Amino acid sequence: MRISMIGTGYVGLVSGTCFSEFGVTVTCIDKDAGKIERLNRGEIPIYEPGLDALVTSNAAAGRLSFATDLGPAVADSDAVFIAVGTPSRRGGGHADLSYVYAAAREIARAMNGYTVVVTKSTVPVGTGREVERIIREERPDADFDVVSNPEFLREGSAIQDFMRPDRVVIGAESERAQAVMRQLYRVLYLIETPIVFTTLESSEMIKYAANTFLATKITFINEVADLCEKVGADVHDVARGIGLDNRIGRKFLHAGPGYGGSCFPKDTLALVTTAKEVGSPLRIVETVVDINAKRKRAMAERIIDACDGSVVGKTVAILGLTFKPNTDDMRDSPSLDIVPALVEAGATVRAFDPEGMDEARKLLPDITYGADAYDVMTGADALVILTEWNEFRALNLDRVKEVLKAPVMVDLRNVYNPTDMVAAGFRYTSVGRPTPD
Ligand code: NAD
Secondary structure, eight states: OEEEEEOOSHHHHHHHHHHHHTTOEEEEEOSOHHHHHHHHTTOOSSOOTTHHHHHHHHHHTTSEEEESOOHHHHHTOSEEEEOOOOOBOTTSSSBOOHHHHHHHHHHHHHOOSSEEEEEOSOOOTTHHHHHHHHHHHHOTTOOEEEEEOOOOOOTTSHHHHHHSOSOEEEEOOSHHHHHHHHHHTHHHHHTTOOEEEEOHHHHHHHHHHHHHHHHHHHHHHHHHHHHHHHHTOOHHHHHHHHHTSTTTOSTTOOOOSOOOSSSHHHHHHHHHHHHHHTTOOOHHHHHHHHHHHHHHHHHHHHHHHHTTTOOTTOEEEEEOOSSSTTOOOOTTOTHHHHHHHHHHTTOEEEEEOTTTHHHHHHHOTTSEEOSSHHHHHTTOSEEEEOSOOGGGTTOOHHHHHHHSSSOEEEETTOOSOHHHHHHTTOEEEOSSSOOOO
16 A cells, blocks of 8 residues: 655654554655655654654665655555644634645645545544545545544654554545555554544544543643642542542543643644534633643742742753653643743743753743753752653752752652652652642
């Protein structure tokens, strides 16, 4: 089988590479010529563990190639995946579908023979039908089906997630299209991955319902963490105690600074907007969006409180800037709210992130960046853990205390144990856990 992947970002590059690992011949296409040049030189434009080895081996085997022009690859493809970005539209919560529709028009012009056009991007209900209409308008003679196949991979563990997903969702309404999709995911059939076949609309809805549910779960435990602080309970024990109930489940019950990243913020907003528009508001999700936005600001206040109520003239060292570990993705990271709030409050901020600093420099130009964790904390008035990269989990605490001006640590990811930290002589603040006196 041959496929084209339109859009070679976090999703397109990982999905395209994994399909080639399944034995499919894949061309990954992107308008960004710089990205394609780098890939053709064997450089990976994003940080994703394990991706470089898979790209190299599949490119060498001749199953994976890269191009800027979709024409020849699409003409030869059994299926064409649209994996372009769907960011929030400026000035509102709607998903910006202009990249998806532009790709659909270009695909229509290049298609040759029966082709399955698959939306892998996260798109609001109704987008698949519109893609169908656009292709039909552009090429009334075309032989094609539109399928929705949302992606559930997580950055940082994207390859494992693609290769061993909990399920695959396919909105395909013709038998011909279903057969093509079944053939593409044949390897997952063999390991008995549940494949959910639905209509276009249900498939599109499943992706948003999944992401907003997860964002709600995170927001729930974050609010419970705040309550734990007031009543002297420990949110770790509470999360474990409720998570062992299978109806609740243990995952996504980790309290922290609020959700961020390239998906949850924009997808919650997009669903809230769609729901309002069709007169069936999702009030729970509206509240989640509101709580999460306020939470990031509250985290800056927490840091200021830990610095005796003021950061004017003080230096705050930040460890971790990406929205989670094992990615270089800075999109909607909590650091983008917390760091500017500290600067505005008068702090000098020094930061270190293992992979995110190139991108961070563009988005947070008013701070300085260090060579490693100890470099940024030397002489600082407080140390803040914003992202739980493994290398921040095992800091040499004696050294940390020695180089900090004051032994103040604000751990927004609950990486350290409060009792140990107090015993080690730190003034330690975390999320939802009592700190012994
Ligand atoms: P991204 O911004 O990393 O990549 C999108 C790529 O598409 C860019 O490289 C861009 O240059 C390219 N592009 C745009 N228009 C094009 C066109 N007409 N032709 C060729 N290339 C074009 O985005 P992403 O993070 O990979 O997300 C893609 C989609 O997948 C979004 O809808 C997102 O919501 C969804 N998604 C993302 C994740 C994630 O973890 N990042 C997970 C699941 C789903």
